[in-house]
Amino acid sequence: MNQNKLILFNCFKTLFSYFSNKNKKNNILSNAIRVDGNCICSLCGKKYSKHPFDYDFLSSECLGNYPYLNILCDGTRVKL
Numbered sequence: 001m002n003q004n005k006l007i008l009f010n011c012f013k014t015l016f017s018y019f020s021n022k023n024k025k026n027n028i029l030s031n032a033i034r035v036d037g038n039c040i041c042s043l044c045g046k047k048y049s050k051h052p053f054d055y056d057f058l059s060s061e062c063l064g065n066y067p068y069l070n071i072l073c074d075g076t077r078v079k080l
């Protein structure tokens, strides 16, 4: 493979991973459910609000860049 083709190939690779990542994030967002933070997780028995944040999703800068999705033990993202 010559140098130009290699550069082009890397460009496509970067673009592709950008879009597939974006798709993945959109999927997670559209699957996230809005629930009460006092709901109890069926796997660990703790409140939903005690579960870790998903730092891939932050509110916009003017809202302070706060994480707003919690990840439950089964991987479900919830908005509290």
Ligand SMILES: [Zn+2]
Pocket: 041, 042, 043, 044, 045, 046, 051, 072, 073, 074
């Ligand atoms: Zn749990």
